[in-house]
Amino acid sequence: MRERRFCWALPVISRKSTALVKEGYWLLGFMATPKIKRDMGKAASLRPAREVTHWDREADVVVVGLGAAGACAAIEASEAGAEVIALERMSGGGGTSALSTGQLYIGGGTPIQKACGFDDTPEEMFKYLMATCGPGEDEAKIRMYCDQSVGHYHWLVEHGVPFKESYYGDGSYTPTDDCLSYSGSEQSYPYCNIAKPAPRGHTVQQDGIEAGAQLMRSLIAAVGKTTVKVQEDSLVKTLVMDDDTRVTGCVVRYEGEEQLIRARKGIVLCAGGFINNRDMVYHYAPELWRCRYRAASDGDDGRGIRMGMGAGGSAKRMETGCIVLPYTVPKILMNGIFVNKRGMRFINEDLYQTTVGEAALLHQEGHVYLICDNECFERPFAPTEIAAVEESVADLEKSLGMPEGVLQNTIEIYNEHAANGDDPIFHKGKQYLQPLTHPPYAALDYRVENSLYTVFTMGGLHTLPTAQVLDPDGEIIPGLYAAGRTTSGLAAQGYSSGLSLADGTFFGRMAGRHLTDRAVPPA
Numbered sequence: 001m002r003e004r005r006f007c008w009a010l011p012v013i014s015r016k017s018t019a020l021v022k023e024g025y026w027l028l029g030f031m032a033t034p035k036i037k038r039d040m041g042k043a044a045s046l047r048p049a050r051e052v053t054h055w056d057r058e059a060d061v062v063v064v065g066l067g068a069a070g071a072c073a074a075i076e077a078s079e080a081g082a083e084v085i086a087l088e089r090m091s092g093g094g095g096t097s098a099l100s101t102g103q104l105y106i107g108g109g110t111p112i113q114k115a116c117g118f119d120d121t122p123e124e125m126f127k128y129l130m131a132t133c134g135p136g137e138d139e140a141k142i143r144m145y146c147d148q149s150v151g152h153y154h155w156l157v158e159h160g161v162p163f164k165e166s167y168y169g170d171g172s173y174t175p176t177d178d179c180l181s182y183s184g185s186e187q188s189y190p191y192c193n194i195a196k197p198a199p200r201g202h203t204v205q206q207d208g209i210e211a212g213a214q215l216m217r218s219l220i221a222a223v224g225k226t227t228v229k230v231q232e233d234s235l236v237k238t239l240v241m242d243d244d245t246r247v248t249g250c251v252v253r254y255e256g257e258e259q260l261i262r263a264r265k266g267i268v269l270c271a272g273g274f275i276n277n278r279d280m281v282y283h284y285a286p287e288l289w290r291c292r293y294r295a296a297s298d299g300d301d302g303r304g305i306r307m308g309m310g311a312g313g314s315a316k317r318m319e320t321g322c323i324v325l326p327y328t329v330p331k332i333l334m335n336g337i338f339v340n341k342r343g344m345r346f347i348n349e350d351l352y353q354t355t356v357g358e359a360a361l362l363h364q365e366g367h368v369y370l371i372c373d374n375e376c377f378e379r380p381f382a383p384t385e386i387a388a389v390e391e392s393v394a395d396l397e398k399s400l401g402m403p404e405g406v407l408q409n410t411i412e413i414y415n416e417h418a419a420n421g422d423d424p425i426f427h428k429g430k431q432y433l434q435p436l437t438h439p440p441y442a443a444l445d446y447r448v449e450n451s452l453y454t455v456f457t458m459g460g461l462h463t464l465p466t467a468q469v470l471d472p473d474g475e476i477i478p479g480l481y482a483a484g485r486t487t488s489g490l491a492a493q494g495y496s497s498g499l500s501l502a503d504g505t506f507f508g509r510m511a512g513r514h515l516t517d518r519a520v521p522p523a
């Protein structure tokens with residue numbers, strides 16, 4: 001049965017049709033989403049190889065999912081001479097990657113960073129990612145990615161992904177065709193003291209379509225130049241494993257029939273994350289479950305992760321996610337202060353919006369307000385309710401149900417230091433420090449129930465930098481690889497924009513290389 005579904009995305013994304021729109025896609029307002037063949041079934045129940053009497057198709061490498069990670073895995077494996085089949089459940093590739101805003105976190109001294117006058121080194125990038133991507137950061141992956149990041153940029157360009165030699169400024173979203181921007185907390189305390197700040201967000205150049213669609217148009221065109229056989233409308237249901245616990249193939253539903261596909265060398269699971277599987281989110285990541293908006297396509301139902309777990313794969317950091325709290329546009333709002341339900345500040349407001357989103361949701365019960373005075377108040381770009389407006393801070397505190405005197409005290413201390421261009425408690429950047437002294441005072445409502453917390457999952461299968469999937473004992477599962485949001489990648493609770501597409505494309509490539517015995521650079 002075909003079912004029309006739509007997915008959620010940040011309100012900033014495309015208002016246009018995309019060239020990826022083809023049969024099986026339809027337009028919903030500002031975005032294109034594919035039809036999905038829905039069959040939940042049991043992904044984790046393996047098919048024993050001894051029960052397989054025949055294979056319908058076979059290849060050296062079978063890639064599950066044709067988003068950014070899958071496309072890169074397929075290209076690398078094919079260019080190394082492997083016979084590759086790529087299976088995609090939708091009627092066209094692209095996945096969530098095609099719906100994204102197309103920014104990749106790349107650094108260490110790319111040609112664009114140099115052309116725009118920014119110095120960067122793999123070491124500074126490493127220091128920044130090690131400081132932000134934890135707790136539980138994967139040092140081996142971060143090391144390898146930082147060392148190979150410039151090479152990855154060149155690989156993307158060689159495969160047709162366009163980047164313009166231009167600097168946009170700050171922010172995770174680039175509404176123009178410009179490329180480079182600060183897409184994390186590089187310039188803010190404490191990270192500016194840990195690593196030399198450099199902009200590393202590289203947004204794919206838009207050309208009549210949004211950057212994420214352009215990224216996938218380029219990568220799918222690159223797949224088309226190889227010998228990869230793409231089979232669409234093919235839902236991979238589960239994996240086939242032999243008695244030696246080697247993954248040897250998969251079970252696919254194609255045109256209403258079951259199809260068995262053999263993978264002589266291995267399978268790469270690139271089937272996205274699990275934010276659209278509400279049961280999984282409730283079970284593994286209950287804080288993300290509270291958020292109203294999901295940045296994902298329908299394919300993010302966790303099937304890839306469950307198939308990997310069924311084959312004995314270990315899952316890692318499943319509670320983690322990218323948590324966007326979109327309050328930074330217009331920038332003047334960062335002159336306000338975030339307070340919790342007790343009226344106390346908890347963070348420097350100039351940090352990247354996912355860092356603030358994580359702090360608010362995970363450490364302040366998702367119950368926070370942005371307090372502005374008349375000087376710094378403007379309507380946020382992202383629809384936001386106003387919880388209260390009062391002529392005095394004392395009245396605002398009362399209206400918000402805060403303990404008497406706490407918000408007054410918070411603002412008094414903040415104002416005293418801000419007047420001297422200082423924030424000794426949280427070290428907000430000087431350019432955002434302005435005493436809040438002009439009534440009326442407003443509290444913007446950033447409680448999780450009322451606001452636009454937008455999330456996708458970052459947890460997934462535990463993999464090596466080679467993209468090989470590990471079991472709970474840390475042993476490699478022969479024949480099983482994974483990349484992108486089916487895995488736990490570079491970032492956990494410490495997302496900088498661009499890291500998801502960066503690790504998906506990079507470790508997808510590493511899977512393709514390792515499967516074809518091409519050297520994977522040492523971690």
Ligand SMILES: Cc1cc2nc3c(=O)[nH]c(=O)nc-3n(C[C@H](O)[C@H](O)[C@H](O)COP(=O)(O)OP(=O)(O)OC[C@H]3O[C@@H](n4cnc5c(N)ncnc54)[C@H](O)[C@@H]3O)c2cc1C
Nearest residue numbers: 065067069089095096097100101103236299484485498501
């Ligand atoms: C609006 C928006 C903006 C974003 N902006 C950015 C950004 O600028 N930078 C960034 O880094 N991240 C961004 N993200 C997040 C990012 O897009 C995703 O995390 C990333 O694209 C995941 O890539 P992937 O290759 O792992 O998965 P996907 O691109 O989702 O690809 C997975 C593919 O697998 C297919 N599939 C799933 N299950 C099966 C199955 N069982 N059988 C066969 N096929 C299957 C799916 O249909 C899909 O095509 C954004 C997300 C959204 C929604």
